[in-house]
Structures are given as structure tokens and as C-alpha cells.
Amino acid sequence: MNVETNATADDSSQGRIRQENIEKIMKAAEKVFAGNGFRGATTAAIAEEAGLPKANIHYYFGTKAKLYRAVLDDIIALWLSSFREIGENDDPATTLADYIRAKMQLSQNRPNASKVFANELIRGAPRISGYLETELKEWVEEKAAILDHWIEEGRMAPVDSKRLLFHIWSMTQTWADFEVQWAAVLGRKKKLKAEDFDAATDFIITIVLRTCGLQPIPSRS
Amino acid sequence: MNVETNATADDSSQGRIRQENIEKIMKAAEKVFAGNGFRGATTAAIAEEAGLPKANIHYYFGTKAKLYRAVLDDIIALWLSSFREIGENDDPATTLADYIRAKMQLSQNRPNASKVFANELIRGAPRISGYLETELKEWVEEKAAILDHWIEEGRMAPVDSKRLLFHIWSMTQTWADFEVQWAAVLGRKKKLKAEDFDAATDFIITIVLRTCGLQPIPSRS
DNA sequence: TTAGAACTTGACCGTTTGGTCAGGATTTGG
DNA sequence: CCAAATCCTGACCAAACGGTCAAGTTCTAA
Numbered sequence: 001m002n003v004e005t006n007a008t009a010d011d012s013s014q015g016r017i018r019q020e021n022i023e024k025i026m027k028a029a030e031k032v033f034a035g036n037g038f039r040g041a042t043t044a045a046i047a048e049e050a051g052l053p054k055a056n057i058h059y060y061f062g063t064k065a066k067l068y069r070a071v072l073d074d075i076i077a078l079w080l081s082s083f084r085e086i087g088e089n090d091d092p093a094t095t096l097a098d099y100i101r102a103k104m105q106l107s108q109n110r111p112n113a114s115k116v117f118a119n120e121l122i123r124g125a126p127r128i129s130g131y132l133e134t135e136l137k138e139w140v141e142e143k144a145a146i147l148d149h150w151i152e153e154g155r156m157a158p159v160d161s162k163r164l165l166f167h168i169w170s171m172t173q174t175w176a177d178f179e180v181q182w183a184a185v186l187g188r189k190k191k192l193k194a195e196d197f198d199a200a201t202d203f204i205i206t207i208v209l210r211t212c213g214l215q216p217i218p219s220r221s
Numbered sequence: 222m223n224v225e226t227n228a229t230a231d232d233s234s235q236g237r238i239r240q241e242n243i244e245k246i247m248k249a250a251e252k253v254f255a256g257n258g259f260r261g262a263t264t265a266a267i268a269e270e271a272g273l274p275k276a277n278i279h280y281y282f283g284t285k286a287k288l289y290r291a292v293l294d295d296i297i298a299l300w301l302s303s304f305r306e307i308g309e310n311d312d313p314a315t316t317l318a319d320y321i322r323a324k325m326q327l328s329q330n331r332p333n334a335s336k337v338f339a340n341e342l343i344r345g346a347p348r349i350s351g352y353l354e355t356e357l358k359e360w361v362e363e364k365a366a367i368l369d370h371w372i373e374e375g376r377m378a379p380v381d382s383k384r385l386l387f388h389i390w391s392m393t394q395t396w397a398d399f400e401v402q403w404a405a406v407l408g409r410k411k412k413l414k415a416e417d418f419d420a421a422t423d424f425i426i427t428i429v430l431r432t433c434g435l436q437p438i439p440s441r442s
Numbered sequence: 443t444t445a446g447a448a449c450t451t452g453a454c455c456g457t458t459t460g461g462t463c464a465g466g467a468t469t470t471g472g
Numbered sequence: 473c474c475a476a477a478t479c480c481t482g483a484c485c486a487a488a489c490g491g492t493c494a495a496g497t498t499c500t501a502a
Contacts, residue, residue, distance in 0.1 A: 015469085015470085015478075015479095016469095017468090017469075017478080017479070018478085018479085034343070035343075035345065036258060036260050036261070036344070037257060037258040037260070037261045037340070038261070039257050039258070039260070039261030039262075040257065040258045040259070040261035041260075042458085042459065042460085043459080043460060043461085044458085044459080044460090052480090052481095053480075053481050053482080054460090054461090055461090055462085055463090055480075055482080055483095056479085056480065058460080058462080059479075060479095062461090063461075064460065064461090115343050118339070118398070118399070119258070119340075119343060121398065121399045121401055121402050122256070122336050122340060122398055122399070123256050123257070124256065124401050125402065125405070129401070129405060132402055132405035132406065133405045136402075136405070136406055137405060137406045137408070140406050151441075151442070152442065154441035154442050155441070156441065157438045157439050157440070157441055158439045158441075158442070159427075160420070160424050160427075162406075162407075163420065163421065163424040164424075164428075166395070166403055166406075167392045167395070167425065167428065170391050170392050170394075170395035170399070171388045171392060173391075174387070174388070174390075174391035177339070177342065177343055178339070178342045178343070178391070180342055180345055180346045180350070180353070181342050181346065181357075182387055184346070184350060184354045184357070185353065185357055185358045185361050185383075186383075187358070190345075199381070199384065200384065200387075203381050203384040203385075204388065206380075206381075206432070207385075207388065207428060207429075207432045208428075210431055210432045210438075211427070211428045211431045211432060211438075213438040213439075217378045217432075217434040217438075218378050218379045218434075219378070220372075220375035220376070220377065220378055220379075220434065221372070221373065221375050221379070236449095236499085236500090237499095238449070238498090238499080239448080239449085242449090263488080263489070263490085264489085264490060264491085265488085265489080273450090273451095274450075274451050274452080275451090275491090276450075276451050276453095276491090276492085276493090277450065277451070279490085279491060280449075280450075280451090283491090284490075284491075285490065285491090
């Protein structure tokens with residue numbers, strides 16, 4: 001019987017088989033939820049993607065909603081762990097550039113995580129509004145305060161710090177969520193190349209640093 | 222019987238009742254597809270949103286797939302009509318600012334259109350790859366050429382023109398697709414205020430014009 | 443006024459869906 | 473080695489799904 005433990009990926013107090021299967025299922029679920037949303041995803045599709053019979057998915061997670069919740073929690077944990085990057089005493093230019101690089105790494109390496117999150121937001125975020133209103137809001141306010149402090153100290157040019165963070169998010173995540181669009185426009189065959197991500201990263205760093213007066217605008221020819 | 226005319230919204234050669242109902246259904250469908258994706262949307266939900274019995278939806282559109290196609294075509298037509306904005310001989314700063322304003326107007330006024338499109342992209346764009354690879358690709362190349370021309374003439378600072386357009390898109394559409402996220406972080410109750418859209422518009426214009434050397438970077442205090 | 447075209451819709455159908463379960467197989471700790 | 477715990481899964485079910493249809497109502501143009 002399923003001992004009523006809310007199954008999550010990082011629960012190390014579990015047996016070997018359990019851990020392996022949960023990981024397999026969550027990975028498959030992330031992919032299927034990313035590509036179909038919660039309502040459009042089927043447990044049968046997740047089972048096939050995971051290479052397990054459907055009943056096995058229900059054995060570990062009970063319901064589709066609980067599995068979705070587990071996937072969401074996993075993604076939020078990943079998000080939060082990638083957040084800590086910006087610190088008070090660092091150099092503005094390198095700190096911003098490092099943060100942009102870290103977010104772009106996530107877009108490149110975990111696009112499905114970003115897509116599940118995007119799906120949830122598009123639908124009005126009924127299941128993650130708590131996270132948005134607390135952890136994320138606090139993170140933005142905390143980091144915006146640091147930027148404002150840098151501005152006050154004259155270490156970067158005045159800029160709307162909160163909105164700068166919003167738009168760094170939108171620019172970095174577009175390369176995960178809407179990859180096909182940019183691949184099509186760039187003439188790639190469905191998938192972007194690593195150099196496309198590198199070029200995008202450099203561009204976003206440029207646009208942000210120029211805006212903050214941390215990188216000179218090249219003179220007009 | 223449904224005379225085999227591919228029903229679309231702007232078909233003015235139709236009867237009054239037909240036109241009204243098609244409009245009602247497409248509006249409802251856009252909302253339901255935006256919130257659930259193609260697979261997650263149900264014809265019953267669309268019918269209820271439209272205030273019509275389910276059989277009536279099938280009377281006008283046949284299948285869910287055809288209705289989705291009609292909604293998609295409607296959105297693409299809207300997208301393309303909002304594209305023509307950037308012309309060769311205009312002033313770079315005002316042209317870019319006007320384009321950003323136009324895109325933000327769309328995000329504010331037709332968020333569901335943007336969301337349906339976003340859903341389709343997240344899913345890998347199986348039904349709009351043709352549009353991405355032709356019309357959109359050509360538009361980007363055409364407009365990027367104009368930006369490059371401006372740069373050559375010394376009318377703006379050197380910048381990766383294609384990627385500038387990509388990121389203008391990502392920054393403007395985030396305010397439609399992910400509105401709840403920014404509303405939550407800004408402490409609004411689910412919905413953004415008009416002034417939030419205005420502030421975002423101003424910010425995006427600022428970041429773009431600064432990057433292009435078309436607006437001075439304020440001196441550090 | 444009237445006949446045909448267009449529209450309406452409750453009832454229905456086959457399929458897919460999320461979820462259950464019993465009974466067997468495998469793993470694990472002592 | 474054994475027995476208890478855990479894992480496995482084909483078969484099954486009720487509900488929800490996309491779609492059909494026939495019988496009726498309303499509209500329209502002559």
C-alpha cells in the first residue's frame with residue numbers, strides 16, 4: 001500500500017526503487033504537463049513517457065492533481081535555489097551579468113520546467129498564487145532594494161529596478177518557453193543551437209548593462 | 222445544414238444570425254483555449270462561455286480542431302495587421318517607441334489572443350510553424366534590415382537588430398501572457414491597473430532607446 | 443402567405459479519461 | 473532462509489469527452 005507520504009523527488013528517506021520510479025515519473029510528467037497543460041495532460045501519456053504502466057503512476061502519486069502539485073513544488077524549489085545570486089556588496093555589472101547567465105542556463109537546461117510554470121501563469125496561476133505573492137514578491141523587493149542602493153551610491157545609472165528585474169525574467173524565459181518561435185525565425189530546424197543561446201545571453205547582458213550605464217554605448221558610425 | 226463554408230469572423234457575406242453567433246463562439250473559444258490549451262479546452266466549456274448549447278458550436282464549426290484553426294487564423298491576422306508599423310524613412314526613436322506602444326496596446330486589449338498564441342508556442346507550434354517560418358520570419362528580416370540601415374547611416378548605435386526585435390516581443394508579451402505574475406509581485410489584486418501597463422510601456426521604451434543610443438543615460442547621482 | 447433555407451437543441455453514441463482494485467511478483471531486513 | 477513490506481499491473485468502472493442526429497422552430501425572400 002501507498003504509505004501516505006507526499007511523494008517528492010528529493011525525499012531521500014525512501015527506498016531505492018521508490019526513488020528511481022518517482023524520479024522517472026516526475027521527469028515524464030514535467031514533459032507531458034509542459035506540452036499539454038494540466039487539463040490536457042493524460043496519466044496514460046505520462047505513463048508511456050515514463051515507460052511504466054498507468055496504474056504504477058497512481059500507485060506512487062494517487063491522483064493527477066497530486067502529481068502536478070509535486071512537479072510544481074519541484075520547479076518552485078529549483079527557481080528559488082537559483083535566486084540567491086544577487087548580493088549587496090558585489091559589483092553591479094558582473095552581478096547582473098552572472099544572474100542573466102544563470103537564468104539563461106536554466107532556460108537552456110530545464111526548458112520544460114519553465115514551460116510548466118508558463119502554462120500555470122497563462123491559466124491565471126490558481127495553484128501558485130501563494131508562491132507569487134510571498135516568496136517571489138519578497139525576492140523581487142529585496143533585490144530591487146539592492147539595485148536602488150547601487151543607484152543611490154552612484155554605482156549605476158538610475159533605472160526602475162523592479163521593472164528591470166521583470167523584463168530580465170521575460171527576456172530570459174522567452175528562450176525556454178517560445179524556443180520554437182525563435183528557432184523558426186532564425187531558420188533553425190525546430191531546435192536552437194548552443195550558440196543561439198550564447199548570442200541571446202550576450203545580447204540580454206548588453207541591453208541591461210547599457211541601460212544601467214555599465215557598458216558604453218558604441219559610437220554611431 | 223451547415224453549408225460547407227469555412228466559418229471565420231470577418232466573413233461578411235453571411236446572414237446576421239450566423240455572423241453574431243460565430244462572433245460569440247469565437248470570443249468564447251479564444252478565452253477557453255487561452256486558459257486551457259487545445260487539448261484541455263472542452264466544447265462544453267466553450268458552449269457555456271458563449272451562452273449556447275454545445276450542439277450549436279458544432280453546427281457552426283464542425284469540430285473542435287476547426288474552431289481552433291479559425292481562432293488561430295483570426296489571431297494571426299490581428300498580429301500581421303499590427304506589424305506594418307516600422308518604415309524606412311521614419312525617425313528611429315519615435316518609430317521604435319510607437320511600435321512598442323502598439324504591441325503593448327495589443328497585450329492590454331487582447332490578452333487572450335496573446336495567450337492562445339503563447340500556448341501554441343509552448344506546445345511546439347505544430348499548427349503555426351508555417352506562419353512562423355514564412356510571414357513572421359520575413360517580417361523580422363525586413364524590419365531588421367531597416368534597423369541595420371539606420372545603424373549604417375549613424376542614426377542609432379550599433380545593436381544586434383534581430384535580437385532587439387525578439388526581446389521587444391518578449392518584453393511586451395509578458396504583460397499579456399504572465400499578467401498574474403506581475404500583478405502578484407506588484408501587490409495588485411489579480412488584475413493589473415492601466416497605469417501598470419503605462420509604466421511598463423515607458424520602461425520598455427526607455428530600455429530600448431538607451432540601448433540604441435537614442436536616449437541619454439541619466440548621470441549617476 | 444408560404445415554402446424552403448437556416449437555425450436550434452435534447453437526446454444519444456462510441457471513445458477516452460482519471461482512478462480503483464485484487465491478486466501476484468519482488469524486494470528487504472532479520 | 474523466510475515472512476512482511478513493498479511493488480507491480482491487467483482488468484475494470486463511472487464520468488466526461490467530441491461529435492451526431494432527427495425533429496422542431498425561426499427566419500427570409502418571393
